[in-house]
Amino acid sequence: xxxxxxxxxxxGRLRTSCGACALGQLCLPAGIDGDELVKLDExxxxxxxxxxxxxxxxxxxxxxxxxxxxxGTFKTYTETESGExxxxxxxxxxxxxxxxxxSTDAHRCTAEALEYATVCEVPFDSLQAIAQRVPGxxxxxxxxxxxxxxxxxxxxxxxxxxxxxxxxAIFLRSxxxxxxxxQHSHDAFVLSMTRQDIANYLGLVVETVSRLFTRFEExxxxxxxxxxxxxxxxxxxxxxAGEPSPLALTSAG
Numbered sequence: 410x411x412x413x414x415x416x417x418x419x420x421g422r423l424r425t426s427c428g429a430c431a432l433g434q435l436c437l438p439a440g441i442d443g444d445e446l447v448k449l450d451e452x453x454x455x456x457x458x459x460x461x462x463x464x465x466x467x468x469x470x471x472x473x474x475x476x477x478x479x480x481g482t483f484k485t486y487t488e489t490e491s492g493e494x495x496x497x498x499x500x501x502x503x504x505x506x507x508x509x510x511x512s513t514d515a516h517r518c519t520a521e522a523l524e525y526a527t528v529c530e531v532p533f534d535s536l537q538a539i540a541q542r543v544p545g546x547x548x549x550x551x552x553x554x555x556x557x558x559x560x561x562x563x564x565x566x567x568x569x570x571x572x573x574x575x576x577x578a579i580f581l582r583s584x585x586x587x588x589x590x591x592q593h594s595h596d597a598f599v600l601s602m603t604r605q606d607i608a609n610y611l612g613l614v615v616e617t618v619s620r621l622f623t624r625f626e627e628x629x630x631x632x633x634x635x636x637x638x639x640x641x642x643x644x645x646x647x648x649x650a651g652e653p654s655p656l657a658l659t660s661a662g
Contacts, residue, residue, distance in 0.1 A: 458527045465506060465520040465528065472510035474530045478502050481526025482601035485509070485518045496610040498560070499523075499584075499602055503591040507533075508554045523601040568612050571651065576611045577621045578649035581631075585640055597639040625649070 459465060465476060468487055483500040497518055500506055506528070510516045540547035560583075567579050589595035600607070604622075608615040625631045630646050632639040640646060 458525060459522040461522055461524050461526075463522050465522065466516050467519045468516060470510075470516045472507070472514045472516065472533055474532050475505055475507040475536060476520075476528045476530055478504050478506065479527040479529055482523045483520050483526060484523055484602060484606055485520050487518045494609065496606050498564070499606075499610070501584075501587055501591060502593070504587075505553055505557075508557050511554070523606075564610075573611075573613050573617050574621060574624075574649055575651045576613065577607075577618065577625070578646055578651075580607065580611060581638070581640065582643075582646055582650050585643075595640075596643075597637070600636045600638055 459481070465483065478500055480502050482502075483506060485497045485500065485506070486494050487497060488494055500520070506520050507516070509518050536550075540550055563583075567576055571579065584598065584600075585595045588598055602610075604618050605615045608618040611618070622631070622633055625646075626633050628642075628645065630640070630642050630649065632641055
């Protein structure tokens with residue numbers, strides 16, 4: 410990384426640094442100046458790519474680092490007392506894994522790559538040291554952690570009161586909103602997770618999920634080509650979800 414001679418951030422240079430994948434959620438919103446960004450880049454460690462099916466961390470592993478997904482998709486899951494797997498969530502490029510370990514200093518789930526993936530590893534002790542020196546960074550880190558908690562809460566609410574059709578519609582709309590926030594294509598994207606993973610996450614059987622994808626396509630809401638999804642009618646998707654999307658409410662205001 411080149412020497413920083415000014416506190417003005419050079420966006421083009423930052424996108425080539427090893428901390429670039431964390432830029433959107435951690436660096437710029439926190440107002441980190443050039444000198445502090447150098448310190449952050451110094452503690453970010455690139456990991457070797459993970460092949461599909463490899464685990465990033467496992468349930469019970471001590472907390473050492475947080476991980477920013479640079480490419481690929483991960484799922485997190487836990488194993489029930491009866492030995493069944495329960496999918497807890499899916500994690501896209503630009504999102505952070507590892508917050509589950511903050512309360513007990515040990516991970517409460519397993520993170521598995523759903524495809525060829527790469528991550529940046531940020532040692533937690535080093536991250537804490539930087540957060541203490543840069544208050545804005547600390548606040549943004551808490552915001553990101555809070556966003557994960559809100560997502561978990563919304564999932565529990567959905568599972569408790571939504572019908573199968575609504576659950577899948579909410580899931581697809583949520584993925585679209587997350588892709589948009591990460592400045593990725595929000596109307597056409599690949600579902601790296603299997604139908605079985607989606608069914609497990611939504612509390613449905615895989616036959617129901619497959620049938621609903623077919624129904625949504627017949628209704629003109631989606632175009633489905635294997636794992637490639639194109640959302641053709643956002644208004645109808647919101648209707649199927651049973652409530653307007655946050656983006657629609659923001660636009661209306």
